[in-house]
Amino acid sequence: xxxxxxxxxxxxxxxxxxxxxxxxxxxxxxxPSFDANWKALEVMDSFGVDLxxxxxxFSEPSADGPLFVKANQEAINNGVHVDDCFxxxxxxxxxxxxxxxxxxxxxxxxxxxxxxxMQRLKDAxxxxxxxxxxxxxxxxxxxELAKELDLSPIILMTPTNTDARLKQLASCADGFIYTVARxxxxxxxxxxxxxxxxxxxxxxxxxxxxxxxxxxVSKSDDIKFIGKHAxxxxxxxxxxxxxxxxxxQGLRDFFDQLLN
Amino acid sequence: xxxxxxxxxxxGYYGEYGGTFLPEILHSTIEELKAEFRKAKEDPAxxxxxxxxxxxxxxxxxxxxxxxxxxxxxGGAQIYVKREDLNHTGSHKINNVMGQGLLVKRxxxxxxxxxxxAGQHGYATATMAARFGFESRIYMGAIDVARQxxxxxxxxxxxxxxxxxxxxxxxxxxxxxxxxxxxxxxMDDTHYVLxxxxxxxxxxxxxxxxxxxxxxxxxxxxxxxxxxxxxxxxACVGGGSNAIGLFQGFxxxxxxxxxxxxxxxFGPGKGNHASRLAYKDASVGVAQGMKTYFLQNxxxxxxxxxxxxxxxxxxxxxxxxxxxxxxDRVRFEAVTDTQVxxxxxxxxxxxxxxxxxxxAHAFAQAILEAEQMSKDDVVLIxxxxxxxxxxxxxxxxxxxxHWKKFIKQKADAxxxxx
Numbered sequence: 001x002x003x004x005x006x007x008x009x010x011x012x013x014x015x016x017x018x019x020x021x022x023x024x025x026x027x028x029x030x031x032p033s034f035d036a037n038w039k040a041l042e043v044m045d046s047f048g049v050d051l052x053x054x055x056x057x058f059s060e061p062s063a064d065g066p067l068f069v070k071a072n073q074e075a076i077n078n079g080v081h082v083d084d085c086f087x088x089x090x091x092x093x094x095x096x097x098x099x100x101x102x103x104x105x106x107x108x109x110x111x112x113x114x115x116x117x118m119q120r121l122k123d124a125x126x127x128x129x130x131x132x133x134x135x136x137x138x139x140x141x142x143x144e145l146a147k148e149l150d151l152s153p154i155i156l157m158t159p160t161n162t163d164a165r166l167k168q169l170a171s172c173a174d175g176f177i178y179t180v181a182r183x184x185x186x187x188x189x190x191x192x193x194x195x196x197x198x199x200x201x202x203x204x205x206x207x208x209x210x211x212x213x214x215x216x217v218s219k220s221d222d223i224k225f226i227g228k229h230a231x232x233x234x235x236x237x238x239x240x241x242x243x244x245x246x247x248x249q250g251l252r253d254f255f256d257q258l259l260n
Numbered sequence: 261x262x263x264x265x266x267x268x269x270x271x272g273y274y275g276e277y278g279g280t281f282l283p284e285i286l287h288s289t290i291e292e293l294k295a296e297f298r299k300a301k302e303d304p305a306x307x308x309x310x311x312x313x314x315x316x317x318x319x320x321x322x323x324x325x326x327x328x329x330x331x332x333x334x335g336g337a338q339i340y341v342k343r344e345d346l347n348h349t350g351s352h353k354i355n356n357v358m359g360q361g362l363l364v365k366r367x368x369x370x371x372x373x374x375x376x377x378a379g380q381h382g383y384a385t386a387t388m389a390a391r392f393g394f395e396s397r398i399y400m401g402a403i404d405v406a407r408q409x410x411x412x413x414x415x416x417x418x419x420x421x422x423x424x425x426x427x428x429x430x431x432x433x434x435x436x437x438x439x440x441x442x443x444x445x446x447m448d449d450t451h452y453v454l455x456x457x458x459x460x461x462x463x464x465x466x467x468x469x470x471x472x473x474x475x476x477x478x479x480x481x482x483x484x485x486x487x488x489x490x491x492x493x494x495a496c497v498g499g500g501s502n503a504i505g506l507f508q509g510f511x512x513x514x515x516x517x518x519x520x521x522x523x524x525x526f527g528p529g530k531g532n533h534a535s536r537l538a539y540k541d542a543s544v545g546v547a548q549g550m551k552t553y554f555l556q557n558x559x560x561x562x563x564x565x566x567x568x569x570x571x572x573x574x575x576x577x578x579x580x581x582x583x584x585x586x587x588d589r590v591r592f593e594a595v596t597d598t599q600v601x602x603x604x605x606x607x608x609x610x611x612x613x614x615x616x617x618x619x620a621h622a623f624a625q626a627i628l629e630a631e632q633m634s635k636d637d638v639v640l641i642x643x644x645x646x647x648x649x650x651x652x653x654x655x656x657x658x659x660x661x662h663w664k665k666f667i668k669q670k671a672d673a674x675x676x677x678x
Contacts, residue, residue, distance in 0.1 A: 059428065059561040060547045062440040063283045069427050069437075082559045106281060107546045111560030132283050133546075158285040160447070165287060180285060184445040 003127040003152045003175035006099055007210050010050050011231065019259065020227025024051035024212055026103070026236040028071040030080030031057070034088055039248050040239075045096045047255045051232065053130065054092065056085045056104035063105075063132040065184075067237050067244075082112060086124045093125025100126045101154060106134040109142070118145045128152035128175045136172045143172060154178050159199045163206075170207040176232060178212045179203050200229045220258050261511050263580055264465050272461025275586060277544075277552045277579030280460040282440075289447040294462050296367050301469060310359055314473065317391070318348040318358065322474075324481040324640070329610040330627070337633035339626060340486060341613070341643040342478045342506060351616065351645030352474060352502045353384040357453060359470030361388040364451045371395040371446065374453040375439045377404055377432035377498065378571030378618060379411025380645055381455030386420035388453075396420040399438040401431035404570045410649050429564060432498075432574045436548050456499025457578040460549030464580055468504045474642065475509020482640060490640035492517040492629065496621040497592070498534070498571050500578030502644035507581075507590065517591065519629075520581060521621040523567030524594030530555070534565040536577040537585055538594035552579040568597040568653065569617035571645075595621040601657045603627055604647065616645035617653060 010022055025044045027037045044052060057075035061068060093100050102121055109117045109131065121129060128151060134142070136155065143153050152175030157166055159182065170177070181196050196213070203211055213226045214234035226233040235258070242254035263274065272278050280290060300306040314320040323346065327339040344352035357374075364372060372394045376382030382398040389396035398415050402424040405412055415422050428434035436459070443452045457467040482490055493510060495503035497520040510516040525533030528541070536542040536553040545554040547562065555563045555575045567573040584590040595603075600617060603624035607613050615623050619642070626641045633639070647654060655663040 057561075059556075060433065060437055062437040062548070063444065065441070066427075073428060076561055105547075107554075107556070107560035110546050110551075111543075111556070111558065133281050133549075135280060135282065135284065135287065138279060138281060156284045158283075158287075160285055160288045162288060169284070183285060183447065184441075 002150050003099065004209075006127070007050075007176060007231075011210065019048070020224045021230070022050040022210070022232040023047070023223075023259070024053060024101070024232050024234045025049050025239055026053040026055060026234070028055045028057060028068060028075055028240075029085040029088055030075035030078055031071040032074070033078070034084070036243070037088065040243055040251055041092060041096060043248060043251045043255065045098060047259055049098050051101055052092075052098050053101045053103040053236075054085065054089055056082060056102065056108050058105040058108055060107075061105065065237060067240055071240065082108060086120050089124040089126060102126050102129040104129075104131060106131045114142050114145055118142070118149050118151060121151055122149045126151065128154050130154040130156075130178060132156060136169060139172065146174075152176075156180055157203050159183070159195075163202070166203060166206045173207060173209055176210040176212050177203060177207055178214055178234070179230065181213050181216065197225075197229045218258075223258060263508070263511070264468070272465070274464075274580045274583035277550070277582045278461055278464060279546075279551050281546050281549050281551065282460050283444055285444050286447060289443070290460060290462075292367065293363075293451075296363055297462050297466050300363060300366065306362070310362060310470070311473070313358055313362070314355065318354050319346060320473070321477045321481075322346045324478060324485055326485065327611050327613075330607065331630070333610055334627060334631045336635065337491065337630040337637035337639045338486065338635070339630055339639055339641065340482065340490065341641045342474060342481075343643050344474060344502065345615070345619070345643045345646035349380070349384045349387050350648065351380040351384070352471060352505060352642075353381045353455060353645075354387070355473055355505070356455065356467045356470040356501060357381070357384040357388045360451070360453045360466070361392050361394075364394065364453075365392060367451065369449055369451045371397075371450040372453050373397045373399065373439050373442050373450055374455055375432060375435035376400045376411075376455060377435070377573060378569065378616070378645075379404065379408035379415070379649065380571060380616070382415050382420070382422070383411045385453050385455070386415040386418040389420060390418045397442065398422045399425050399435040399442070401429070401434050402426045403430040404432065404435075407653060408570055408649065410651065431565070431570070433548065433562065433576075440549075455501070457501040457504050457580065458499040458548065458550060458552070458576055464550070464578055467501050468508065468580060471501050471505025472508040474502065474505040475507060477509075478506060478640065479509040482638070486638045488638060489513050489516055491515070491633070491637045492519055492626075492639045493642070494519045494521055494622040494626040494639065495642040496521045496572060496618050496644060497577060497581065498523070498569075498574050498618060499576070500581045502642050504578055504580055506642045507584075518584070518589060519625060520585070520590050520592045521625045522592060522594045523569060523572035523621060524596040524599070525566040525568070527596055531564045532566055533594065534567045534573050534575070535594040536575075537582065537592040548576060550576070550579055552576050552582050568600055568657065569621065571616070571618040572621065593625050595624045599624040599628075604654065605658070613643070614647035615643055616647045617650045619644045620647070
């Protein structure tokens with residue numbers, strides 16, 4: 001519920017600004033380092049992003065594209081542990097005004113234990129979590145715990161889902177819905193076409209929650225397109241590419257062309 | 261006993277193991293596959309078609325061979341082997357692959373992808389794709405490409421594109437991740453031919469079903485050739501498909517001991533081996549689409565694994581076998597690289613058979629135990645694959661100077677070609 005209220009406020013605030021959509025960005029914890037993460041978050045905060053996904057690195061990131069695969073792998077090689085991610089998350093939520101969403105793979109949660117993981121998320125100040133490899137059929141107990149602790153499970157809707165499935169997904173969702181604009185893994189280009197807008201429209205018939213649009217957002221036109229049809233633009237790979245190319249300044253320039 | 265009626269639990273679960281843990285984008289693809297598989301399984305004509313194909317194309321039924329010399333040499337139980345090595349492409353992998361190929365035809369898809377470790381499954385998939393006229397792409401860890409070049413050669417020459425995967429540990433698990441990435445992009449025309457009885461439901465059930473042809477044949481054959489059921493049955497376990505394939509034929513024969521032989525690598529200790537159940541280094545987790553035992557750390561990140569046999573070098577294990585292990589129906593043992601080399605040598609010398617390095621794990625354990633058993637006892641080994649493909653690895657393990665000299669000459673000849 002906390003996240004729902006926050007998003008409603010941010011949405012209202014945005015109607016007086018020239019920002020076409022709310023913005024959710026992404027960092028992989030500990031890649032290239034926690035210091036670099038922090039600097040990236042300062043840049044993101046300075047551009048007034050609304051939400052940030054903190055990805056807990058996993059050794060088998062099968063839904064991620066090449067750049068995030070490498071990021072996950074190197075973070076683990078750097079010795080990043082789940083404990084470090086929670087510590088970092090607590091620092092981030094204490095300092096910044098954007099809200100934090102945990103992103104990762106289900107095994108990280110499973111190995112920690114459902115209750116313990118959810119409690120630690122709560123204690124670290126997260127609002128929500130995204131586990132792309134946990135289907136709703138398997139998520140019953142975890143979602144109950146989330147409800148108890150006022151954490152939002154973020155559900156993904158995809159263009160391959162039937163209407164019946166979208167309805168089922170909507171019934172499990174809270175906070176916002178992550179709509180996957182296209183098939184494939186993170187990081188490849190998506191052209192923002194009528195196909196995408198029709199899919200978003202189809203999602204809207206099943207939920208009143210805000211819709212985030214992910215996968216391949218990189219240009220200011222993408223943000224405008226998303227603002228017209230949905231609520232939240234998700235910026236993942238493109239931002240990491242900018243950081244890889246030119247560090248802090250690269251990231252700043254990237255957001256500048258994207259948002260200003 | 262039907263392992264797959266899901267009477268007492270949720271569909272796709274064996275005890276608490278199994279399930280379907282996949283990104284939402286594949287939900288409808290998996291549903292379609294489940295429905296098509298269910299239809300095929302309930303249609304006797306489908307199994308008939310499958311049997312005929314395996315007969316005419318792969319040489320089934322494969323025989324059972326009595327290893328008289330080896331049995332005599334050890335002075336214990338009579339050793340029999342089920343000759344899956346005599347299949348076309350040299351291993352049991354073809355059973356599953358041709359079965360899935362028939363399903364792909366039914367689903368009207370035109371492209372197949374597969375992961376491969378030792379290369380046997382990739383090789384079989386390339387064969388199937390050529391035969392059925394499908395486009396095909398095989399993902400293989402870069403390390404496995406390096407150690408199994410002969411299989412890569414055949415895959416490419418049968419028209420498959422072989423992609424060397426450089427992520428992660430560059431072995432089987434990473435090839436599976438890469439297949440999942442391909443599949444979430446191309447599911448409309450593409451079927452993922454998973455090679456072992458692992459991954460999300462319905463794969464463990466489906467692969468087990470196609471591989472059950474091994475056990476069905478073997479039970480009959482043992483009754484007619486040995487005059488009795490075996491006392492113990494041995495199969496190597498990487499993902500577990502040849503083991504579950506053979507074991508299913510004897511599931512209701514409570515006196516038949518079922519023994520799964522895992523890769524003990526250098527021996528116990530995290531990172532030294534790929535033994536999920538026989539050693540105590542693995543724990544329950546969820547990855548690669550299923551809940552089962554994985555070699556992983558406390559954070560749930562996967563450990564390095566090691567085995568001389570690429571096909572056993574895997575972090576997880578068939579959830580059905582885990583359930584049967586917990587029920588004390590299947591016993592698990594680990595066999596080290598050194599034991600494997602010894603078993604291979606003795607089998608070649610005494611019987612003129614060359615088991616694959618994977619298969620040699622089952623031979624090693626059977627040899628160890630047969631020696632202690634009585635002459636009236638009978639054991640059966642699943643000879644899941646032949647070792648010709650391992651010529652480079654085996655030559656290294658045996659330190660064969662003639663082979664080294666040949667390779668040097670060959671290399672010199674190629675380099676003088678410029």
